[in-house]
Amino acid sequence: MELSIDIETFSSVDLVKCGVYAYTNSEDFEILLFAYSIDDEETEIIDLASKEKLPKEIIEALEDDNVIKTAFNANFERTSLSKYLKKSLNSKAWRCTAVQAAMLGLPLSLEGVGTVLGLEKQKMREGKELIRYFCVPCKPTKTNNMRTRNLPIHAQDKWELFKTYCKRDVIVEKAIKAKLEKYPIPEKEQQYYELDQKINDRGIYIDKKLVRQAIECDKILKEENTIKAQNITGLENPNSVAQLKVWLIENGLEVESLSKKAVSDLSKESDGEVEALLKLRMEMAKTSIKKYEAIERSICSDGRVRGLFQFYGANRTGRWAGRLVQVQNLPQNHIPDLTLTRNLVKEGRIEELQLFYDSASNVLSELIRTAFIPKPNNRFIVADFSAIEARVIAWLANExxxxxxxxxxxxxxxxxxxxxxxxxxxxxxxxxxxxxxxxxxxxxxxxxxxxxxxxxxxxxxxxxxxxxxxxxxxxxxxxNPSIVSLWWEVDRAAIKAVKEKTEVQVKNIKFKYHSGILFITLPSGRALSYIKPRIELNKFERDGITYEGIGATKKWERIDTYGPKLVENIVQAIARDLLAEAMLRLDKEGYEIVMHIHDEVVIEAPMNKGSLKEVCDIMGITPKWAEGLFLRADGYECEYYKKD
Structure with a gap:
């Protein structure tokens, strides 16, 4: 038995900004509609908002780990239904069609996948408006009798359309599943997905006082800097780009852009009031504080932030992508005494911060990492691969x-x-x-x-x-002649595979064209996918490969690539597979991973359990498929997350 599911929900918490865990943690969270299909049967809908009940056999199926549940972005359905049933549903019983699509290089949205695959029935376009109407609070007005939420009784015709929309999502998800039937999620990738769900479910503890005070300090700093900028320029709003450009021209400096880099470069070449103003501009333009705000709004009632990682978020390599706080690009910390500085911020001693440091805003930026802390009576063990990409490319090229x-x-x-x-x-x-x-x-x-x-x-x-x-x-x-040679061997192999619709091997990498996709099979057995590849003249005026994918514009478009870029994808994909295997081994040894950033893992461990040496030794194990690759991991223990 296989159960295909889609649900519609309500919560006063913003799903996009706060994530599904904080969203379902809200006291007013509610499942409105539950659409499902058993095996190949017709899609049914349960109107929970109108007091209909889930059938007993469906509840039993949801709780039965032997019944496979599928959904597009299954984390949302599983997390929401766990809250609804007051029981944690095991991710082993769930299959995510979004992951299956991402592994083929397809978009991460249901609508996007349906469009690219040319499905007969597409996701209904009316959905966004219906979700805005029923799934989020509404603004109270005289017209709606000052209500803060729209219920089915307030627009029965819209509600019936919403039910159709929910059912359609199940139909589209099943159609995607049927189209991708030849490309199931490999068993090993399913294991990685289950570990990913465990890490996202576990979350990481937050120093709420530090976060709260950092936001307050930033507010005070911005107010002070705005007043300073007003005093220098005489402008009512010195944050206005248009007003600032006029002032700069009047003071002998004509600028095209006020981007961070442009302002930084200009400040080095200026003096007097212009230099002072530009430095204030840099201070006021700092966006790092937004991460503190993202943390604060995403915290669950137990003080932990969850859902920070998107499995297979980078579908060119299979690496994880960051969500909510974007921990993959946290500012580095270079402050000599982090503990002292953290305490100054936590105690709101902003004058001392300004006295001790040239830029209090920089201090707040560098302290973001330290907002992540272990739960009481635990410490962090942080370990990462040493020079992993350099090791992998040397091994691949046999340099x-x-x-x-x-x-x-x-x-x-x-x-x-x-x-x-x-x-x-x-x-x-x-x-x-x-x-x-x-x-x-x-x-x-x-x-x-x-x-x-x-x-x-x-x-x-x-x-x-x-x-x-x-x-x-x-x-x-x-x-590095062997690495340079590898770039062009890969280039020739990929072109040949597409041109001749054949299979080509370079060292331990296989290139194969099949069913309109170029597959590059890695030593681990996982394949990278390039949709609808074509041979076209590239910017170097020679044959190159283009394919369809999500480009720099974040839209589905034709992208060009060549040997060195493909080697980059391959190397980073192998590094990802090594990290995934290492995390799986660590998990089996009882180490609780709470974060992973690029090639680094952060483990929350009791004071008397586990060791840094053992963690590094586990990470340093070379998988059978990577024989001859020398791995090494280094790390440290800490009372809050930081860059050692």
Whole structure:
């Protein structure tokens, strides 16, 4: 028996801004409609808002781990129904059609998948308006008798249409499932999904006092800075871009943009009132405080934030994407005494913050990580893979000198500089300019990058002269001939697979064109998918691959790619598989993962249980499919999350 489900719900908490866990945690959360289909039977609808009841067999099926439940974005249905049934539903019994679609490179929305697949019946366009009407509070007006919520009795015709809409979503989800029947979620990926759901369900504890005081401090700082800016400029609203541009022109500075980077660059070239104003602009424009606000509105009643991770959110690689607080791009912390500084903020001692630090706003930004804390009588164990992408690409390309580095001392920046500039590695110290060049080259050039990549990575700001950029690219490529060769082997293999609709193998990577999709099968057995690939002339005036996917515009469009970019996808996808396997092993050993960021895991562990060494040892185990890949994990223990 298989149960396909879609539900419609009400809550006064904003689902998009706060996530499903805080949404269902609201006291007024309610399931309005429950649409379902058993196996291939007709879709039925239960009108819970109108006092209909779920049939006994459906409740039993929901609670039976042997009955498979499917939904598009199943986390929403499972979490909502767990709240409704007052029982935690096991994710092992759930299959997510959204994950299945994402694994094929399809959009993350039901509507988007239905459109791309050209389904006969699509998601109803009226849905958004109906959801606004029935699923969120309404503004009280004289016309609606000052009510704050619309019920079925207030618009029976709309309600009947809403029921049709809910049923249609089940029909569309089943149609997607049928279309993707040849591409089921692999067993190992299902295990990773179940672990992901466990981590999202567990959530992470929050230092609510720090969050609350940080928001209050930011408010005070913004008010003070606005007054300072008003005093300098005489403007009523110094935050207005238009007003500010006019003032700057009047003071001898014509600007096209007031973006963060533009203001930062201009402030270095200015002096006097203009410099002071631009620095205030940078302070007032800081957006890091928004993460504190995202944390605050997403906290559940037990003090934990949940739902921070989207499984298979990056469908080009399968990596997780961040949600709500976006922990994947938290500001780094460089404050020497974090504990003292945290306490100053928690106690609201803003004058001392301003006395001790050049920028109190920067302090608040750097403290965001520390808002995540372990529950009482626990500590965090934080561990991450060392230079994981550099290790993977060396292993894939069989770049022997790099593999030897990772098999021994692991100092890739120093070794890279040694290889590029032909000097002994022991002459390159931590502060050596050559190490800096080796580091920036390693970070920027592994995937076909050239001068532009070095510039974007901040090479000039890091002290590399502009005339040194091109020679740096040449030196890195000459030092890594096997990696450069891999880029173009992959390029030729992908083009051949698409052109000849055949299968090609490069080392331990397989390229296969099948049913309008280019599949790149990784050493782990997982396949990356590129929809509707075509061979077209690219910007280099030679054959290249284009495919359909979600592009930089966040819309479904045709995207171009080539060997080095495909190698980047492959390397990051392998790094993701290594992290997923490591997290699965850690979970089986009883370690409770509360966060993972890129190639790092954060574990909440009792004071007397577990060890950093064991965690690093577990992460350092090389899977059978990656024989010859030297892995290493490093870490630390802490009383709040931070970058060590």
């Amino acid at each position: 022997r000198w790099r593999i030897n580095v990772f098999a021994t001392h692991g100092k890739i920046y120093e070794a890279s500089a040694s290889q590029m500039f032909h000097v002994p590695i022991d002459t390159i110290t931590k502060t050596s300019p050559l190490r800096q060049k080796g580091k920036i080259a390693e970070l920027a050039l592994g995937y076909g990058g050239s001068v532009g990549a070095l510039t974007s990575m901040g090479a000039v700001e890091m002290g590399v002269k502009e005339e040194e950029l091109k020679p740096l690219v040449t030196a890195w490529r000459n030092a």
